[in-house]
Amino acid sequence: MIHARALEKRYxxxxxxxxxxxxxxxxxxxxxxxxxxxxxxxLLRLCAGLAAPTRGELDxxxxxxxxxxxxxxxxxxxxxxxxxxxxxxxxxxxxxxxxERSGMLLERFGLWDARHARAGSFSRGMLQRLALCRVxxxxxxxxxxxxxxxxxDDEGVKLLDRELAERVTRSAFVVATHEPERxxxxxxxxxxxx
Amino acid sequence: xxxxxxxxxxxxxDLLLELRARDTLPAMLLFxxxxxxxxxxxxPSESSDLAATGLLWVALLFTxxxxxxxxxxxxxxxxxxxxLVLAPSDRSAIWLxxxxxxxxxxxxxxxxxxxxxxxxxxxxxxxxxxxxxxxxLGIAAVGTLLAAMATASRAxxxxxxxxxxxxxxxxxxxxxxxxxxxxxxxxxxxLGLYDALFAIICWASFEYVVTE
Amino acid sequence: MAxxxxxxxxxxxxxxxxxxxxxxxxHVPIAFTAYACFGWGGWKALRHLWKxxxxxxxxxxxxxxxxxxxxxxTLVTGSIWARFRWGHWWEWKEDQLVLxxxxxxxxxxxxxxxxxxxxxxxxxxxxxxxxxxxxxxxxVSVLAIRLSQRFIxxxxxxxxxxxxxxxxxxxxxxxxVAMLALAATMYTxxxxxxxLDVHLRELREALQ
Numbered sequence: 042m043i044h045a046r047a048l049e050k051r052y053x054x055x056x057x058x059x060x061x062x063x064x065x066x067x068x069x070x071x072x073x074x075x076x077x078x079x080x081x082x083x084l085l086r087l088c089a090g091l092a093a094p095t096r097g098e099l100d101x102x103x104x105x106x107x108x109x110x111x112x113x114x115x116x117x118x119x120x121x122x123x124x125x126x127x128x129x130x131x132x133x134x135x136x137x138x139x140x141e142r143s144g145m146l147l148e149r150f151g152l153w154d155a156r157h158a159r160a161g162s163f164s165r166g167m168l169q170r171l172a173l174c175r176v177x178x179x180x181x182x183x184x185x186x187x188x189x190x191x192x193x194d195d196e197g198v199k200l201l202d203r204e205l206a207e208r209v210t211r212s213a214f215v216v217a218t219h220e221p222e223r224x225x226x227x228x229x230x231x232x233x234x235x
Numbered sequence: 236x237x238x239x240x241x242x243x244x245x246x247x248x249d250l251l252l253e254l255r256a257r258d259t260l261p262a263m264l265l266f267x268x269x270x271x272x273x274x275x276x277x278x279p280s281e282s283s284d285l286a287a288t289g290l291l292w293v294a295l296l297f298t299x300x301x302x303x304x305x306x307x308x309x310x311x312x313x314x315x316x317x318x319l320v321l322a323p324s325d326r327s328a329i330w331l332x333x334x335x336x337x338x339x340x341x342x343x344x345x346x347x348x349x350x351x352x353x354x355x356x357x358x359x360x361x362x363x364x365x366x367x368x369x370x371x372l373g374i375a376a377v378g379t380l381l382a383a384m385a386t387a388s389r390a391x392x393x394x395x396x397x398x399x400x401x402x403x404x405x406x407x408x409x410x411x412x413x414x415x416x417x418x419x420x421x422x423x424x425x426l427g428l429y430d431a432l433f434a435i436i437c438w439a440s441f442e443y444v445v446t447e
Numbered sequence: 448m449a450x451x452x453x454x455x456x457x458x459x460x461x462x463x464x465x466x467x468x469x470x471x472x473x474h475v476p477i478a479f480t481a482y483a484c485f486g487w488g489g490w491k492a493l494r495h496l497w498k499x500x501x502x503x504x505x506x507x508x509x510x511x512x513x514x515x516x517x518x519x520x521t522l523v524t525g526s527i528w529a530r531f532r533w534g535h536w537w538e539w540k541e542d543q544l545v546l547x548x549x550x551x552x553x554x555x556x557x558x559x560x561x562x563x564x565x566x567x568x569x570x571x572x573x574x575x576x577x578x579x580x581x582x583x584x585x586x587v588s589v590l591a592i593r594l595s596q597r598f599i600x601x602x603x604x605x606x607x608x609x610x611x612x613x614x615x616x617x618x619x620x621x622x623x624v625a626m627l628a629l630a631a632t633m634y635t636x637x638x639x640x641x642x643l644d645v646h647l648r649e650l651r652e653a654l655q
Contacts, residue, residue: 053565056652091317093447093568106323116318118248118309120255132244133322135237159255175318377580384573388563398560398577401553402584405591416598425594429587436583440576443496447568 042067042102042183042213043088049096050083057083061097063232065213067182070227073217075234081217082113084234085185088215101183106134109181111189115172119161123152123171126160127178134179146174150200165192173201177208184208186216190223198223241324245332250339252309259305260340263298267348270294271355287356288363288414292407295341295348295367296374302340303378304395306333307386316386320445330441334379341371359414362423366413369426373406373433380437383444405429470531472618474524476626477517478543482585484514484630485550489582492575504571505645507578508561509638511554513630518551540600545592546585553581 048061057080065071073081086092088101089110101108117126124143131139147153150170155163160171169192176184190198202223205214209227216224221231253259274290310316319329345367353359378399385395406429412422488510495503522544529538539545557577564570 051652052567054648054652089321091320091447104323105321108321110317110321112314112317114314114317116313116315118252118315119313120252120309121248125251129244129248130318130322133241133319133324135323380576384560384577387569387573388560390559390563394556394559394563397556401549401556402580404549405584405587408591408595412594412598421594421597425587425591428590432583432587433580436579440496440579443572443576447572 042069043071043215044100044102045088045098047097048084048087048094048099050080050087050092051095058087058094058234061232061234063230065183065215065230067213068210068229070209070214070216070224070229071232072221072224072228072230073215073232073234074219074221076219079234081219081234082187085110085112085187085215085217088183088185103183106179107182109176109179109184111172111176111184111186113187113191115160115168115175117160117168117171117175120159122157122159123147123163123174124156126171127174130175130178136179139178142178143174146177149204150174151196166194166197169193170197170200173204177204181212183213184215186214188218189216190218190220238325238328241328242332242335245319245328246335246339249306249333249336253336253340259302260343262305263302263340263344264347266301267294267298267344268351270297271348271351275355284357285415287352289411291348291352291356292370292410292414295345295370295410296403296407298344298348299337299341299371299374299378300396300399302337302344303374303382303399304385304392306337306379306382311386311391316445326442326445327438329445330379330383330437333383334375334437337379338371338375341375345371360419362419363410363414365423366410366419366426369413369423369430370406370410372430373426374403376430376434376437377402380441380444383441387444402433470524470528472622474521474528475619476623477524478521478547479623480626480630481514481517481521481547481550483627484510484517484634485554485581485585487634488514489578492578495571495575496579502642504575505641506638507575509634509641511557511578511581513634513637515551515554515558516633517626517630518547518554521547522551540596542589542592542596546588549588549592550581550585553584557581 043063043065045061045063048058049056050058061084063071073084075081083092087094087099089108090101090105091110117123118129121129124147127143127146128139130136131143136142144153144156147156150173152167152170152174155167160168163171169189173189176186189201193201205224205227214227218224221228271291271294274287274294277290278286307316310319320326349359349364349367381398381402382395385391385398388394405425409422409426409429413419413426416422488507491500491503491507491510494500495507525541525544525547526536529541529544530536532538537544557574560577561570561574564573
């Protein structure tokens with residue numbers, strides 16, 4: 042699904058990534074670790090297509106509609122409600138039965154009661170859950186998750202674990218984290234960035 | 236057809252955002268009326284009525300800049316532009332949806348501004364209104380793309396007017412010409428040409444403005 | 448290269464039709480050269496966006512940089528010409544001058560755009576798109592300025608005769624070729640210099 046050879050990414054004069062090589066199969070789970078500033082976020086953004094590598098080869102063999110990206114920002118509009126946000130993304134991603142799917146996801150992540158509340162009124166944890174709903178809405182076959190547990194309370198962590206466990210065999214994952222212990226159980230490969 | 240449904244969804248989103256936040260449109264309305272009032276004090280007694288018409292176009296242009304500078308604010312502040320760019324929809328739909336919403340704001344501002352102008356200065360002609368409509372199309376098309384460009388830089392509030400004003404010169408010429416000259420047709424034609432040419436360029440190149 | 452510069456100083460004494468005319472032999476070729484630079488910059492911008500040519504961004508930037516220099520010279524020589532012809536340093540009735548003023552402003556904004564962004568693919572893309580806007584702006588501005596003269600200066604004003612005697616035409620062509628050669632030289636030199644900078648930077652990084 043994803044093939045990377047000698048990836049390099051430079052911003053201005055700073056080199057963020059160098060000589061990164063890995064492969065992720067259709068049911069693979071790549072765990073990306075490293076300290077802050079090592080380039081985990083940059084790597085995920087490259088895989089998502091939000092940035093272009095300075096050097097090296099990167100081949101992501103799915104098109105945008107099958108890709109799910111969770112970054113540091115939840116990527117939702119604060120002035121829109123949870124449901125409106127999911128409706129917008131549902132349209133853009135051509136999700137069939139988007140109302141039903143949005144509702145179902147909101148419920149699975151415990152946000153059903155807050156569905157008509159503006160995302161701006163959400164706590165950090167709720168925003169993260171909403172972001173997860175957004176990511177899973179279109180049933181992506183490749184999931185790129187940057188620190189997916191950040192901001193989640195115990196309840197949220199349990200919900201995310203459940204989702205990951207369900208999907209881990211059906212989709213390819215690239216997950217960046219600086220707490221790899223939680224995700225060790227799923228990982229089929231590891232990449233440590235300096 | 237999904238393209239237009241995408242555009243519709245995005246434009247609806249922008250209008251909804253403005254309805255909730257209510258910051259850009261009231262500012263534009265107040266700005267344009269205030270500017271017209273300022274112009275009253277700026278024109279000495281022997282100035283022609285036509286000078287006032289020229290100033291109307293200045294007011295419209297700067298009101299548009301005000302609206303445009305806010306146009307990508309939500310996407311920028313929350314990084315949501317990434318979310319839109321990642322979607323499988325055509326990137327140019329982002330441009331078109333946003334441009335349509337800007338067009339709506341401009342239109343609403345002008346619904347107030349033009350009668351105010353007629354009240355304060357001189358009656359307006361059908362050719363002037365036609366000029367305004369065509370000019371709005373050009374301003375929305377080019378302005379939206381440039382606003383997206385400007386958000387990428389640190390100096391975004393400064394950059395947008397600098398990028399936009401040289402490109403706005405043909406629009407102003409067309410608009411003022413349509414308003415004051417004896418043969419408005421030529422000027423409306425200029426505006427039409429500008430709109431068609433630049434809309435195509437914007438549509439084709441927006442992809443490159445939001446991706447690396 | 449040096450030959451081109453020699454040519455410029457060589458032909459100048461050839462024509463003695465008065466200072467007014469002499470400036471003309473600088474002004475118009477410089478203007479043409481500026482157009483050529485902007486056009487070349489636009490072409491390279493297109494190559495960058497469309498084909499992803501390596502280095503096209505740099506070439507586009509250098510071409511436009513040169514175009515701005517020649518554009519500034521156009522304005523200066525045009526201003527001198529206006530001084531000799533009409534007695535003041537600026538003349539809105541001269542379509543060519545007004546056009547260059549607009550283009551000059553546009554391409555200065557290009558530099559503001561470029562300087563406000565960190566180096567990278569995004570800067571290259573945005574610069575290229577803006578450069579293409581510039582190319583499209585040229586014909587539209589020509590039309591707009593001509594039309595604007597109708598309501599700004601309604602009295603028809605067209606003394607700019609283009610019928611030249613054979614010797615004048617020849618001198619003009621020589622001047623044009625010389626200017627283009629000068630521009631090509633400056634382009635090559637500046638491009639080489641910039642490429643060297645890029646290589647140096649890459650080497651420095653490789654050593655990191």
